[in-house]
């Protein structure tokens with residue numbers, strides 16, 4: 001029998017055998033999907049290839065991007081935050097009500113951000129120190145925040161504070177195109193989050209907890225601080241998203257953002273973050289939001305499809321991604 | 334080899350310098366179990382202190398009591414003479430106690446470098462410097478003789494490498510006390526030697542090292558002093574050089590170990606090698622994992638696979654079982670040519686596989702001992718046909734006794750068992766299914782010598798009844814003691830196969846070393 005010797009690989013073999021590190025595959029898939037959506041759409045509908053359409057995607061989904069960023073932190077630790085949709089509604093309501101009562105807009109913004117952060121802190125403490133399932137604790141948070149919204153007002157309150165409107169329509173021009181500063185803020189949040197997750201001890205501890213909480217504890221990492229911290233971040237992001245949403249919609253309403261937490265979770269999952277924790281990137285979440293937004297845009301460009309197709313396609317996509325992830329993680333083992 | 338040239342590194346009791354750590358009369362109770370009962374331990378700077386005892390004696394519990402994982406019920410801890418109790422692993426770490434716990438406690442999803450440096454990553458301008466981190470990790474790993482890419486993700490590596498990474502994490506810090514709870518349980522002689530070199534260096538620098546191992550030879554090679562525990566109680570503190578092995582065993586188990594000399598099997602079962610093999614692999618291989626390998630396994634035969642870490646021994650086992658896909662070759666199970674596409678397939682064909690990685694693939698921490706034991710049997714019957722209660726009780730009691738599982742309580746939760754006892758339960762799980770073919774990868778990892786003898790006897794007994802066994806272990810003595818036939822692996826391929834009549838460890842090492850130029854002598 002002859003021994004098998006390794007032949008030098010031809011260039012083609014190397015191309016054929018090239019695989020990106022497995023941890024980037026989900027993100028690459030999401031990116032390809034996004035490009036594909038626009039590619040196919042661009043061939044069918046004129047005007048879709050206009051860069052302004054792309055920028056509008058960012059503008060229209062700024063609040064969802066911020067929400068998704070907070071959710072990514074939580075999911076990376078292996079948790080979940082169901083309260084964020086209600087916190088968005090509560091935030092619009094607090095903003096509208098306080099402005100109506102004549103508060104300074106800055107005070108009002110501070111009140112909103114503080115409320116969201118404190119709610120996040122409470123849920124984080126419950127989850128870590130009382131060992132309550134994140135699903136349950138944040139479900140309670142969901143009801144609580146929604147209830148508080150009704151408590152403030154059952155009626156919708158419109159926002160017509162001038163500072164707020166200025167903020168809402170603040171625009172930056174880039175040559176022929178324009179972008180709202182709310183979108184820039186959302187991108188800044190993504191950048192900060194990406195930095196924190198990749199380059200700070202807090203961020204790496206988030207991943208470590210998602211990998212194995214007991215190991216993280218035995219390694220002497222700051223598990224309690226980090227675990228509570230991610231819910232605080234998520235609460236803060238939800239409040240910020242709520243502000244962006246109220247700028248977008250200029251009213252406070254207890255019926256706002258019903259089920260928005262599910263959009264955020266969908267964006268995170270489509271962006272390639274594992275629901276079991278430990279693997280994923282905020283950039284993926286940004287792409288996830290854009291994919292969801294692109295579906296909406298495509299359907300509205302088409303004009304003949306009803307809007308419920310958005311939900312159906314989102315559902316199908318979500319399923320596909322979860323299945324792909326399953327295979328991706330199984331292959332690694 | 335026993336080192337007796339420098340017995341006075343540590344001064345005799347009475348004239349002792351101040352211990353860095355002194356634990357006095359420590360007691361810990363879990364529910365009804367008194368895991369530690371007034372145990373004391375003294376650690377001096379510049380000594381290697383062995384913590385000895387059977388599985389379940391309380392070694393890991395004592396360590397966790399010191400490092401703040403468990404709360405101490407009674408007793409005091411003195412750090413450099415001052416009373417000081419740690420309330421979290423982070424606190425003990427900050428105080429200069431660096432620990433490798435028994436189970437590899439790293440995070441699988443991050444890179445090797447991160448696992449080594451998490452919590453103390455090098456930073457530049459506040460941001461973690463990934464490059465510097467990888468550089469530092471690589472350097473520390475090379476000291477331990479581990480040549481892997483620090484940027485690779487941890488769970489791509491076999492358990493032994495993960496264990497080395499955990500050790501690297503612990504020795505990388507400037508510590509006063511280094512605690513190693515069974516760091517060598519899946520290491521080969523080579524890696525152990527490198528670890529010992531590092532340990533000696535640290536000891537000479539004045540670090541107090543706690544070392545736990547069930548390999549007595551290792552204790553005699555590296556340790557200066559030891560503390561012996563039995564059933565959660567302190568037996569004695571001793572100088573290693575003043576204690577014979579036999580004495581030590583007696584102190585640990587409380588009686589003479591009559592089985593120790595009885596371990597050697599009678600003549601190898603040679604008549605087995607006839608008829609049709611129950612399992613036959615022809616050219617079985619997988620890219621980057623294992624070169625095409627032939628293997629035959631006959632009824633009632635124990636085939637031992639010897640080879641160093643990375644030789645492909647675990648990979649071969651996984652291919653035989655279908656846990657990984659083979660790219661080439663074919664596998665015949667009882668003259669039925671079939672590709673084993675999944676473990677499920679293998680189990681249906683009465684093949685069982687006990688994996689080396691008990692934490693990830695084996696034990697279910699939140700189930701009871703009985704449930705864990707019956708898991709595989711239940712799965713092979715299908716979930717709709719529950720095992721009758723009487724059978725359950727009979728099987729479970731039988732195996733708890735046969736493998737000496739402690740506590741001998743079928744309703745105990747798996748997470749509350751000591752490491753060695755969890756391993757026994759895992760082994761029982763596969764033995765219970767009474768497979769025709771049993772593949773054991775490091776089945777006695779972390780198991781004490783007494784129980785090891787019992788397990789080997791049990792495997793031999795089952796083989797005598799017709800079960801065929803593939804036996805893999807980093808401990809060559811054990812492989813030689815059990816097997817009828819020996820397969821030697823190196824560099825991801827089979828380099829030798831021979832009947833095991835009086836093959837010695839030395840012979841095996843020579844076979845492995847002799848194959849330095851594989852192209853030079855192609856084998857038949």
Ligand SMILES: Nc1ncnc2c1ncn2[C@@H]1O[C@H](COP(=O)(O)OP(=O)(O)OP(=O)(O)O)[C@@H](O)[C@H]1O
Pocket residue numbers: 363364366367368386387388389390391392393394395435739740748749750751752753754779
């Ligand atoms: N959390 C717990 N709850 C109940 N019992 C426990 C718990 N932790 C340990 N025990 C019991 O305490 C005893 C000592 O266990 P320990 O893990 O310290 O043993 P060990 O000496 O390290 O053994 P091994 O050599 O097998 O690792 C065992 O009987 C174990 O079942």
Ligand SMILES: [Mg+2]
Pocket residue numbers: 392393394435514751752753
């Ligand atoms: Mg132990």
